[in-house]
Amino acid sequence: GAVVSQHPSRVICKSGTSVKIECRSLDFQATTMFWYRQFPKQSLMLMATSNEGSKATYEQGVEKDKFLINHASLTLSTLTVTSAHPEDSSFYICSARGPSGGTGELFFGEGSRLTVL
Amino acid sequence: SQQGEEDPQALSIQEGENATMNCSYKTSINNLQWYRQNSGRGLVHLILIRSNEREKHSGRLRVTLDTSKKSSSLLITASRAADTASYFCATDLTGANSKLTFGKGITLSVRP
Numbered sequence: 001g002a003v004v005s006q007h008p009s010r011v012i013c014k015s016g017t018s019v020k021i022e023c024r025s026l027d028f029q030a031t032t033m034f035w036y037r038q039f040p041k042q043s044l045m046l047m048a049t050s051n052e053g054s055k056a057t058y059e060q061g062v063e064k065d066k067f068l069i070n071h072a073s074l075t076l077s078t079l080t081v082t083s084a085h086p087e088d089s090s091f092y093i094c095s096a097r098g099p100s101g102g103t104g105e106l107f108f109g110e111g112s113r114l115t116v117l
Numbered sequence: 118s119q120q121g122e123e124d125p126q127a128l129s130i131q132e133g134e135n136a137t138m139n140c141s142y143k144t145s146i147n148n149l150q151w152y153r154q155n156s157g158r159g160l161v162h163l164i165l166i167r168s169n170e171r172e173k174h175s176g177r178l179r180v181t182l183d184t185s186k187k188s189s190s191l192l193i194t195a196s197r198a199a200d201t202a203s204y205f206c207a208t209d210l211t212g213a214n215s216k217l218t219f220g221k222g223i224t225l226s227v228r229p
Binding site: 004006034036041042043044046049091093095104105106107108109110111113 | 148150152157158159160161162165205207216217218219220221222224
């Protein structure tokens with residue numbers, strides 16, 4: 001099956017610094033990737049849809065200048081949390097549609113746990 | 118509000134028993150999917166059922182869909198301790214490249 005790799009799995013940073021999280025589709029090309037945020041024992045909240053070669057589409061209430069998304073190639077999307085603060089601490093998960101695209105299952109990365117001190 | 122709402126929120130059963138989890142949604146869907154998440158990990162796709170399907174099987178999993186009631190159920194038969202995880206239903210509302218909307222999830226604990 002399709003594999004999505006996410007890195008780093010855990011990151012601890014100081015308040016005010018920026019953190020970049022990478023999401024790669026290892027054995028297929030993903031024109032669209034999705035970034036989610038998950039708080040403990042809660043559901044996944046879609047933050048943005050990342051489209052290769054164009055600007056990301058952000059969900060209502062998500063600050064695009066705070067959460068920078070770049071999808072420069074068909075296998076890589078990055079999420080940069082800029083000027084991170086403790087309230088940004090969360091579990092961030094990326095996903096991609098499979099090789100057939102369209103409607104269908106999503107393949108998820110293993111997630112990145114961000115802790116901002 | 119969430120498109121998909123699962124119930125119960127938490128379920129604890131004995132190994133070997135069946136686990137039934139329900140999901141309700143509000144608007145029309147193209148398909149409904151169930152995912153599993155182990156603690157601190159990403160999600161794994163379990164099964165997808167299209168709006169024109171009523172029941173689907175995959176190994177020990179059985180999913181039903183009732184579009185008139187806007188509800189779905191996931192049945193895990195002969196549960197194992199390794200089935201302990203959180204389970205989410207997700208609804209696909211539109212066509213290609215549409216986003217999935219996830220429910221709050223059900224925490225299943227299977228006691229050995």
